[in-house]
Amino acid sequence: MTKLVEWLLGVSLVGAAWALVSFDLLDLSLPQTYREVAWPMPLYLLVSFGCFSLATVGYRVATFNDCDEAAKELMEQIKEAKEDLRKRGLKM
């Protein structure tokens, strides 16, 4: 099953459950509160996910390591490498 199919399946199931409760498709005569809570759920979930995403990405950007030492070390090594390679006869 591809990810696309997984998602379509998941969305259909959740969508069906939501429609069932919100619009009382099976005439289950659920209490009014159920319907009231279920109806705006998709929107709430979307917004929550949006906020979660922003927070997560923001956090990750803020904590993205900067490797200053690695860069310095690399510059040193490049110098060393060029010297050594020149000695060994590399024509650049």
Added chain:
Amino acid sequence: MASRKTSHPNRDSEDKYSILLPTYNERENLPLIVWLLVKYFGESGYNYEIIVIDDGSPDGTLEVAKQLQKIYGEDKIVSEPPRPALSDGTAYIHGMKHATGNFIIIMDADLSHHVSGVCNKQKEGNYDLVSGTRYQGNGGVYGWDLRRKLISRGANFLSQVLLRPGASDLTGSFRLYKKSVLESLVERCVSKGYVFQMEMIVRARQLNYTVGEVPISFVDRVYGESKLGGNEIVSFAKGLITLFATT
């Protein structure tokens, strides 16, 4: 063919690491990468060989590779592929044909890493695949502005949500594979270019291969600059959607 160089046999194994380097116009970087690899592998005591896969670079990369071959011996195999050496299956298939190691390391020729860390990690858990990650541990980047970090993290987040790949860095370019694992993955992967790298990890997970991760410091191109422009973003998005729909 390549002669085998055995450095410090203080490591117990007959393990040998074949490093595949696809190159295009890397005349200035290649000697530096090779020098670094020779240094680190020499220090680590692991057996290794470096396979340069050049795509007929007009800047003379191949000549430089031949000079390096003279300097360091025929550990380095210069292969001249009949097809473009993109970082996808064709270059690796060609490289693997000449590889005599039982582990394959793939890295882009414009980066440098402490490679022995990857080998050690693999031994830790006998992983089928070890992937370098910029996003975890003390992995990271150098010289990236906010925009680039944002795009990188955002894109990675999106791919985590959509693909749930089980690896933190999908577009990183530094990996170690067991040779048999790489062979089986390359057979199954159909994407081109760097999307191929993403597909490899996703499929590896699906096939229940064990994936280890090791932090890497991504210091942007030894010479020159990598660009992250609109084109790259668009092709990433296309690749992501393709993988979403086909894996």
